[in-house]
Amino acid sequence: MSNRSRANRPTPDLSDANNPHAQKAQNFGPSAKRLFGILGQDKNTLIVVFIFSVLSVGLTVLGPWLLGKATNVVFEGFLSKQFPEGTTKDLVIAQLQAQGDTNQASMLENMNLVPGSGIDFDRLASILLLVLGAYLLGSIFSLIQARILNRIVQDAMNRLRIQVEEKIHRLPLSYFDSIKRGDLLSRVTNDVDNIGQSLQQTLSQAITSLLTVIGVLVMMFIISPLLALVALVSIPITIAITVVVAKRSQKLFTDQWKQTGVLNARVEETYSGHAVVKVFGHQKDVQEAFDEENDSVYKASFGAQFVSGIIMPSMMFVGNLSYVAIAVVGGLQVASGSLSIGAVQSFIQYSRQFTQPLSQLGSMANLLQSGVASAERVFELLDEKEQDPDPLTPATVAHSANRLEFKDVSFGYTEDNTLISNLNLEVRSGSTIAIVGPTGAGKTTLVNLIMRFYDINEGSLTLGNTADSAIDVRTMTRADLRSRTGMVLQDTWLFAGTIRENILYGRPDATEEDMVAAARAAYVDRFVHALPDGYDTVLDDEAVNLSVGERQLITIARAFLANPRLLILDEATSSVDTRTELLIQRAMSKLRQDRTAFVIAHRLSTIRDANLILMMEHGEIVEHGNHRELMEKQGAYWTLYNSQFQAPAQHESQTDGDHI
Template identity: 85%
Template structure:
């Protein structure tokens, strides 16, 4: 694939600038909008669960009052009334104790009411038990919602990738793209899973506890409320700093993944040229960058939790002091103070959890920004609403005033006119960077033209502009064999059938024999059921190339593109494949890109390209008779030293 004039450097990751937190977070939670009704049901379960849990301390306070009142009743003289005891305390000047007894259920000499105590404790156990069961159901349903949203997000990313133009993949490192599709999506799922459940529970707990606190003691509730503004202020200040660090963390993770993928894929080349130390050094530098960004993000966001605990402890101390004074004054019962202290812990704990969740949420939003950036990439132009089509056997192509460049500043092909007759074989030759592969990329509509048109049809009268056809229709008529082989993880049979999955076993075998795959597959222990991994290391480079050629044979296309398709096979196999291709090319139009010019001498038309233009065209005999650029290139392969030196000196004069 040619990479001339890329729109963006592959060294530049497309996530240089993070989006704002609020819109990104809003869009992230928008992924759950499809499950709005289920989320409402989850919220109802959460309200019931939290409500029952919050009820517990209040009931325990009642139980404490029963025990304390029973303890006091036991110490008071039997036969006296509550009013008499209070009157005696008032007469003795014990006004606080008298006020405290007024709000208590006192029966002098009776002791603890164990039946009432058992009933209250039974209610406590039931409240906690049913609250836990409801929380379990809530967590299960919420997990299903989040995982469903991640499933839809992965599907959306997968579909988006298929709609992106080839230029996008030229502009981003493969490892960074894989990191977005895997690491970032997984991180989003984990962040949503952990934050949603805790956020719902924590917020409802704060509200429920606050209500109970005001019911027990409005004064103590106001003391507890002082911690909220401090909590919000700390969270906002820390979050604003750590968000940038989390964005940097996931950016650096993508860069590191790209380095690992690149080094691992080319580990043989790294070893052959002795660049292990350089590769290791580059890895260590990028790994250190990930460490610094991750450490900074986690450290800054980690400040939230201990700060919340410190504020909570201060609030706890204030509540204990003020509550003790209220008990001493008789305005609050012992059980009320106990309940309130429990509620103060329940109040500060969810606030601390909300603070710590900012850590997870920021990390998830940083990953979401990278995924959303992928989803927002400009897609290839959509197919026409009312596409045209051509006859099944149409294989005549015509280039009319075609101009194309990977960037507008640097056109690669200028005003190209070319007629390709049905059933002809077109060989495209020229130096590296001349635009050979670009030409076939335009035929496949991997890139769209800047101007001009390419038409396809049986004849000139029936020709249709390929821009007016759907890409699927156009590419279904085309078979392509690239210099770089690509086989999928699976059996050899599955890889060949990829060209036409509905083909019969006999058709698959005939294609394999035509590409000379059958002869080496028969020698394998499992034959066509031999399993290949994604690198197909159990086949040689030449054998992998033969499998890709068999795949193209099986597809039975009307247009055939061979981009250095025989460069990885030996001379004898190449000769056999050429013979097979001669049969395959019958009644088909074939484009052959070749550097070994001896392989394309029988082509109907040879295009000699240079700097994006066709400088010569004709068959082999005609071009050799001209003794022009093709003649020079052809002879350079047999008399390389003298001719190449001549070309270099000429190029040097131009420079």
């Protein structure tokens, strides 16, 4: 689409607080729920992941309890060696009580004490082997869980990308005219990638951390309800810290990704027009604008990361306080004989395992919030209003139909700005219609209505071989209508690939002979053999290895190959030299036979042989007729035509006068 076609359309302002593209689409809760709903399509696989997570966490949680048993074996064996062989546990306890050492006596009552026996290494070895087996199996189950979950996340992101791609094809052209291309690309690429990375890094760890908290809590209550209650004091403090920080950081993450989209739009715009920037010497202005927007991204990113980063150290501080309280109370219980030293050791390990997943959950909050902020931007795109769907039972006409008729057509890009009013026009089959007029007169808008890039507000546009057989184009599918149309724009569009592939884009199933014939008709064959690989020469996405005129010739060859019944040429020869333009005009004369062609031109000398010339001003056809008839009227067309030829003559006359 040429820039001229955008003259009367609204342009986006991403800095405007009232602009829907600049605002947060949804709040954290609904967005997170919708994001995880994408994963919910793999429910059965998620159940398998949960089972492996339970097995992994369960075996891992058993470790400290078994190690506590091993500690008891070592400690009991060490104490047993301190007493003479032949005595009994009861006798040792009675002697301690008699000596007034009731605390030690109470501690020995709960031990498996065998005076003189020493450490039971067989029992110790069996316990350590159980610990090793539990940790090994737990790691294997964790690896399986992570692998399955990775596939689930990647499948979900694949579906999300497909949804975004399909959504883009269902969006009306007005959406793309209301949002900067760089911001749209940022949503499709950066935001989707960030969602995948956030889920990948947080989901597995979140499941493991939550199950670990539950498992550890159960074991803590089994070992000592009192110590478990001491450990639980840290939970409400942790939750309060997370909630307070998360609310603030979520706003910052949303702003971070919005500013990233604005910066991408600036970069895309500058790189696309870097030659123009250099020619007019605006490098400094562009650099200043980039620095300002880059600084906004830096501030938003730094603020989001800094604020969210407070969660982890805060939770570690609370966990350390809890650890100190557990150590003090546990020591008192061991001294009183209420707990064994192995049980306290196990509990201290569990307290670490309890606070660690809580801290991990806190540290994951910033990643999750970043992912949800990106998800909001993607969901905003997915929730955009789509173009009106094609009819369920579409009408169609013969493929040869190429007669168009506008009846009382009115249209405007916005409701408060009508560009075309009450347009009535009959375009006969096989005729060439030239549309001329000043910039913003509505020339390209007329073409947009024919292609149904926009739908008319009032009236009708019909297509058929005759007036009786004509049908409203809105009763057809867009694909059916556009399959009959070939279009060559002023702005060339070539994709990364060979010249052959770019020409075949017009008709992928065409034969080599058809492709070469189209290339010859458009005079591509004239220069292509001078290239290293001929038609197999690879073009990059900017096709910088071809001149502007050569790129335009390839797009014309693509239209030739499509063999359309309706042909639209929007300043199609403006980028080629005069001699090539004359050759293309001859080829197009052949191409236009038995086809209806619309030609938008600023150089009026190129459309003098058109069957009908429409002179447009302010969205209305002020004059129509062939070149001779319009020149005889000496109206708006006559004035516009003469201005193109008289201006150079006047300039030459003034220049000559300066030399006299």
